[in-house]
Amino acid sequence: MHVNSRGRRLAAVAVAVTTATLLAACGSDDGDSGSGDGQITLTVDVFGQFGYDDLYRQYEASHPNVKIVERGTGSNLDEYSPKLTQWLAAGKGAGDIVAIEEGLLVEYKANPGNFVNMLDHGAGDLKSNFMEWKWNQGLTADGKQLIGLGTDVGGMAMCYRKDLFEKAGLPTERDAVSKLWPTWQDYVRVGEQFKAKNTGAAFLDAATNTFNTIVLQYGGAGGGYHYYDTSNNLVVDSNPAVKQAWDTTMDIIDSGLSGKYQAWSDDWVAAFKQAKFATIACPAWMTGVIEGNAGADASGKWDIATVPGNGGNWGGSFLAVPKQSEHQAEAIELAKFLTSPQGQIGAFKAKGPLPSSPQALDDPAITGATSAYFSGAPTGQIFGAGAKSLKPVYMGPKNQAVRTEVENAVRTVELGQRSPTDGWTDAVNNAKKAADK
Amino acid sequence: MATSLDTRTEPGTPVTHRRPGSPGRPRLSRIDMKYSPYLYVAPFFVLFAVFGVYPLVYTLWVSLHEWDLLAQEHPFVGLANYSALLSDSDFWNSVYNTLGIFVLSTVPQLLLALWLANMLNRQLRARTFFRMGVLIPNITSTAAVAIVFGQLFSRDFGLINWVLGFAGVGPIDWNASKLGSWIAISTMVDWRWTGYNALIFLAAMQAIPRDLYESAAIDGARPSRQFWSITVPLLRPTIVFCVIISTIGGLQLFTEPLLFNSGTNAIRGGPLRESQTMTMYMFENAFAPNYNFGYGAAVAWMLFALIVVVAIVNVLIIRRAARSS
CATH class of the missing domain: 3.40.190.10 (Periplasmic binding protein-like II)
Structure with missing residues (x-):
């Protein structure tokens, strides 16, 4: 027999590669988590x-x-x-x-x-x-x-861009802005005024984020739960808090206030940079996100007002x-x-x-805290005030999957792919399906 | 596996070619002759068993269970996952999307590659430069390609909508329509893989004897006739190879559509699952947000079955097409 030299070489290479792979696999250990000197x-x-x-x-x-x-x-x-x-x-x-x-x-x-x-x-x-x-x-x-x-x-507030508010002829000082929107209906009305001034920016980033804020608020104020009741039954279709939040969000969409930027997408991030929307529902941790997305150029252009409705917690x-x-x-x-x-x-x-x-x-370190990025807003006071009195919302077993489905239904209405009625049907059906998976 | 071992080593079982018991052949050498071929091919089969067969069989095993990823108990449910899957409209939507994107990307890709290869096969200035150049998109990372194309196809800030704006076409929300997202994703795939296929075609073209073209030219065949009557038929095995490789890659499409749909729940592939492929659906179920490993494993097996079916159909179509021409 003869194995030709090419075949031999290939075989040798194959053996070498295999050995190297196995050696590499065996050689890697679990790092330095247990070295001898007690470190x-x-x-x-x-x-x-x-x-x-x-x-x-x-x-x-x-x-x-x-x-x-x-x-x-x-x-x-x-x-x-x-x-x-x-x-x-x-x-x-x-x-x-x-x-x-x-x-x-x-x-x-x-x-x-x-x-x-x-x-x-x-x-x-x-x-x-x-x-x-x-x-x-x-x-x-x-x-x-x-x-x-x-x-x-995640104590709630509403972050807004002062420069865009000024362009639209709205007050820019944070207490005056807070007074503009005691309720979500007022928020929609302010949004309509803003829109009428054609600033080239939308009033808010995306209806999904706003919906989540509202549903957590209504849920907390109602029975202390939203998608699941405290005995872990799925109540998307029967909990009035969810439907109310849905209807309020539909008003916002109806008035054409949303910039329709898919939350956390590249477009959303770009919209921060280019000042394409004026307000965003703002849990305490969102301030860091805004600063990161809008960048140093927008320092001093943002400010923080109270959230419409009553407090709430997100995250x-x-x-x-x-x-x-x-x-x-x-x-x-x-x-x-x-x-x-x-x-x-x-x-x-x-x-x-x-x-x-x-x-x-x-602690004074919190109550006295201000944020230079947000025009010197007393962040510790704004977020801290609501935090101690906030009403938590109970979250059931498949909370994340269900929330995804309901918010996604909001998104389809926002993009005009579904009517509000069909969107609600989708939300309920898909939430049930997700809960069963 | 044993059978494939036998066929693979057939040329290397030389014992029959020798006269039995011929003098001067020590026993050791005979053992060497008999078994070392198996040793030579063993690395492939060992690796294939560990990284190919074992996961395949284990996935099948998982798919027969109600397998919550974090739970300690995994009750056996037989084919329940499969029967649920067959009546799951979201699953069929993902199959439809996968096939749609596959056709939309592969057909133009292979035609373009064939054309490119034909161009590169001519006497060109800086030939090596061009030949290497077409491969460059292939060595960029998929993630980088997807991110850049994602920005090009951005609704409000994208270059493509900006250009279309001059033609009076309103901003298209590429993510939120089936055709739009399919086109965007196919573009990414084609940009990356056309050059690769072109090089394979080119290599095969260079193996075609020149005298065939010369005699055809003497007979008065023009370049286009030469291309369709000589090049394409002789490329048949290569085309089959490229189609099968593209099928496997195309049906497993994941990174491009996932990164194209950036933001929350990108794994859904758009608000109405416009561009969710089968692998994305598998991930959505096996991992976040559902963590239903058994169901995800069932999706994986259906994907495997689909690839086999499509590959067979491909081979049949191409054989027939090549034979008739």
Whole structure:
């Protein structure tokens, strides 16, 4: 027989490649999380901006054996949450501390076995550090396991561009603007005045964001729930709060006030830069987003007024420690530090997430805080005032999937693909379908 | 797998060619002759088993279960996921989109590639430069391509709507119509893959003997006649290859439509799922926001079945077409 030389060479290459691949696969270890001298590395997985950098340095200084690495800074929640779920499902890959957003927390709570029970590590003493509802959100239904410690809450306001308001002949001073819209009906009326002046900009960014604000507000003011009632029944079609929020949003769309920018899309970001809309529903954490999207050029052009209707809460997160962490005790200590009143104040100063700790909210560092970017607006007072009295909204098991369907129906009406009536039918049917999946 | 091993190593089983028991052949050498061919091909099959067969079978296993990604229990449900899938209108919408985008991108792409290859096969100045040039789009990252095209096709800030504006065509919301989003995505795919296919065609064209063209020219065949009567028929195996490769790639389209639909819930592919492909639907169900791994696995198997069917249809059509010409 003869194997020709080309065949031999190919075979040799194939063997070499295979060996290299296998070696590479075996060679990579799990990093430096367990080196011999007692030095450990704690990984913190976040999305968006948590503002923890200075706190890490502080903690590392007082705990010389700990090194902290943050991953996912600036990433979108849509990118982050599937990754987190995969890490948990695989039993490998998650950080020692993971951030969980409140809308998704309920899905992770359904399988509490993935997380360390913080009550076993003395977290129970910290209860008074948090607003009661925030603390309770972190507990499992039976109250026996604490999944996560609260970080921030999403107290609501309305951010607006002063230059566009001036162009439209509207008041620009924040108290006067707040007086323009005690209710959402007033907001629509102001929007119509704005639109009549043809400034070249829309009144608001997208009806979906506004709808979410309204439904959380109405839900909180009603039974304290929106898509699911507190016994986890899907009530999209029977809860008057949802329908009212829908109808109010339809008024906004009807009056042609929306710029129709799909939230979080590239167009949306570009619209910030080019001043293509005048107002945006503004949870505390949104101020950081606006600053990032509109850029330094728009500094001093934005300001913050109260939100139409009554307060409300949108978003806010928790820090949890997955069972797969190799340094559970150390991770819990760090999580306690980051969510302590002082930790929350530090984060607020860095990136603006509003503390969920009443002590922090009363601290002069918060009450006296102003934002130069937002024309010196007293952000601590504006957001803090509503935060302590806000009424939380209960979130059911498939909250995220259901919310997606309802908001998507709003979007189809906004784009003129569906009539308001057909859109509502879609919202109800698709929400049911999503809840069953 | 055993059968394919046998066929693959057929030329390398030389024992039959030798007289049995011929002197001076040590036993070791005979063992070497007999088994080393298997060793040579083993790397491929080992890798294929680990990264190909195992995931395939495991996906099938998952698809037969009610498999919440985070839950500890995964009850067996038989074919329930498949029967739910068959009556799921969103699934069929994704199949329709996938096939639509596939046809809209592949047909012009291969025709254009054939034309490009034919051009590059002539005596040109700076031939190597042009030949390499057509490949450049292929080596840019898909994400970069998708982001740039996403901006070109932006409703309010995009170059394409700006240009169309001069012709009096109002701003088109490319994301919110089926045809618009299909065209935008197909453009991305074609921009990236036309050059690649052109180079493959070019390589095959250069293997066609020159004298065929010379004698055709003497017989008075013009270049276009030469192209259709000599080039295309002799390219048949290459065309089949390109069609199959494009089919596999086209039906698995994911990054382009996902990044084209930026923002919240991009995975839906537009407000009414205008450009949601099958892989996107699989991801939507297996991962965020539904985390129903079993259902997602069922979508994956249906996709596999669809690729097999489309590939067979492709081969049949092309064989017939080439034979008749």
